[in-house]
Amino acid sequence: MKVLGIETSCDECSAAVVEDGSVILSNVIATQIELHKPYQGVVPEIASRLHTQWISQVVSAALKQAKLSIECIDAIAVTNRPGLLGSLLVGVNFAKAMAATLGIPLVGIDHIRAHLYASQVEHPLEYPYLGVLISGGHTVICKVNGYDEIDVMGTTIDDAIGEAFDKVAKHYGFGYPGGVMIDRLAQKGDPLAFLFPGPSLQKGDHPYDVSYSGLKTAAINQLDQFWNGSAEKSDENIAASFQRSAINILTKRIRKALDDTKLNRMAVGGGVAANSLVRRELTSIDKVEVAFPSMKLCTDNGAMIAALGYRYIADGHVSPYDLKTSARVAAFKRSYP
Amino acid sequence: MSSMPEARVFHCISVDDTFALGIKIGEASPSGSVISLQGPLGSGKTVLAKGIAVALNIDEPIVSPTFTLVQEYCGTRRLHHMDLYRLEGQEEFESIGGEELLYGDGITVIEWSEKIEALLPPHTINISISINDDQSRTITLRGLRL
Numbered sequence: 242m243k244v245l246g247i248e249t250s251c252d253e254c255s256a257a258v259v260e261d262g263s264v265i266l267s268n269v270i271a272t273q274i275e276l277h278k279p280y281q282g283v284v285p286e287i288a289s290r291l292h293t294q295w296i297s298q299v300v301s302a303a304l305k306q307a308k309l310s311i312e313c314i315d316a317i318a319v320t321n322r323p324g325l326l327g328s329l330l331v332g333v334n335f336a337k338a339m340a341a342t343l344g345i346p347l348v349g350i351d352h353i354r355a356h357l358y359a360s361q362v363e364h365p366l367e368y369p370y371l372g373v374l375i376s377g378g379h380t381v382i383c384k385v386n387g388y389d390e391i392d393v394m395g396t397t398i399d400d401a402i403g404e405a406f407d408k409v410a411k412h413y414g415f416g417y418p419g420g421v422m423i424d425r426l427a428q429k430g431d432p433l434a435f436l437f438p439g440p441s442l443q444k445g446d447h448p449y450d451v452s453y454s455g456l457k458t459a460a461i462n463q464l465d466q467f468w469n470g471s472a473e474k475s476d477e478n479i480a481a482s483f484q485r486s487a488i489n490i491l492t493k494r495i496r497k498a499l500d501d502t503k504l505n506r507m508a509v510g511g512g513v514a515a516n517s518l519v520r521r522e523l524t525s526i527d528k529v530e531v532a533f534p535s536m537k538l539c540t541d542n543g544a545m546i547a548a549l550g551y552r553y554i555a556d557g558h559v560s561p562y563d564l565k566t567s568a569r570v571a572a573f574k575r576s577y578p
Numbered sequence: 579m580s581s582m583p584e585a586r587v588f589h590c591i592s593v594d595d596t597f598a599l600g601i602k603i604g605e606a607s608p609s610g611s612v613i614s615l616q617g618p619l620g621s622g623k624t625v626l627a628k629g630i631a632v633a634l635n636i637d638e639p640i641v642s643p644t645f646t647l648v649q650e651y652c653g654t655r656r657l658h659h660m661d662l663y664r665l666e667g668q669e670e671f672e673s674i675g676g677e678e679l680l681y682g683d684g685i686t687v688i689e690w691s692e693k694i695e696a697l698l699p700p701h702t703i704n705i706s707i708s709i710n711d712d713q714s715r716t717i718t719l720r721g722l723r724l
Contacts, residue, residue: 251646291673325647327675378645398639399624408619408644454642458620462709568650 242315246547249332250324250352254295256303257543262551267306268544271295292331318550321349322567329566337562346559348550356510359545360532366506376511377403382449382498388552394498395449403513405453409483412461423480424516430481434472437486449494456486492522508532515539583723590715596622600629606724609683612699614691617707622715627659627687656684662693
């Protein structure tokens with residue numbers, strides 16, 4: 242079964258064709274393809290969010306790369322939650338029109354579930370596993386009992402981990418994309434040049450929650466205060482020290498979650514899953530099998546939507562053609578006790 | 579119709595001070611308010627937003643909307659928290675459906691609102707935060723009587 246997956250929930254306009262949930266025939270992301278009009282060369286980051294301008298070209302490119310005509314598509318999966326309503330609607334309406342015209346099944350997909358599922362395309366794990374989503378917009382630690390069944394254990398209480406990377410990189414002029422530049426600089430830096438404090442979580446916060454606002458503020462506004470007094474205040478040392486602290490915050494919670502749930506499998510997703518220290522730290526946890534998505538499945542992409550969509554359709558769960566969009570998903574916004 | 583209140587300046591020594599001021603602002607803001615928040619990175623904009631959320635009886639954590647652009651919360655009144663840091667300008671704001679949120683019935687808090695200056699309603703409440711040398715914050719409030 243060939244499923245077309247469409248993702249327009251925030252920054253990226255992406256479409257992909259995946260066969261039987263595991264063979265990626267194409268995975269096109271607007272920011273990464275050469276389009277000649279109206280911009281020369283690669284689509285600038287700022288324009289990618291104008292989904293109406295790209296959706297038709299991106300879907301065409303996905304079909305072309307998969308060497309398939311539109312009639313060969315068996316079903317369409319589309320992100321319908323959570324995200325920006327205006328952006329979600331572009332993808333969802335496009336998918337609806339296409340599915341109705343072709344008379345094929347349509348299924349609405351949860352963006353967060355798709356990220357937690359992304360690694361399963363190439364590295365399937367048995368359920369249940371610990372799911373970790375680390376990106377610019379989300380930081381979620383959860384127990385994944387099935388592709389549709391997720392218990393959220395902890396989230397960020399302020400900034401997402403990827404956002405902290407981005408803001409620190411931007412402040413020090415490390416270049417774009419911020420996360421990649423910090424990872425690169427950190428290879429040559431002293432991770433103990435600055436000893437940033439851990440997060441101050443209040444009572445009532447969940448034991449698996451993380452916080453990045455304090456670390457961001459410390460790294461940007463209070464550098465001198467946390468300097469070890471001897472190392473050079475270089476970009477490399479700032480990057481290495483910040484990265485070490487940011488990832489420590491995360492791995493501490495992940496280790497606790499693994500211990501408490503006694504899970505020995507873990508799947509990681511989201512843009513920060515591409516970070517080399519994250520990969521090194523998490524793969525070094527004893528007796529835990531870790532699945533990481535390949536680089537192109539870390540960031541927002543249509544392939545993870547198509548792959549997860551296949552699972553729903555195979556189990557007979559399809560959406561009506563009047564599929565609704567939702568800016569938020571209640572399960573990922575649990576209230577505090 | 580009362581005249582526009584004058585600017586008021588607050589001196590916040592700690593995060594708790596900023597948070598408490600946020601609660602007062604949330605309580606005083608009528609439904610339909612648009613609150614513009616300005617200040618450098620790490621100055622406490624999100625802390626102020628957290629206080630506003632408490633005043634609306636929102637019991638979930640207020641997380642940064644920098645990447646998601648908009649976060650929506652339901653309490654006794656609806657809160658839309660927007661961050662336009664990554665937006666290029668008005669066209670993009672309109673394409674994500676931002677204008678509808680400016681004239682909703684809840685409270686809309688906008689960080690980096692200067693990017694859509696011309697679209698802001700006249701009743702917009704302006705808050706600007708600056709960081710002092712001793713790490714305390716000076717917070718200036720315009721357009722709202724506390």
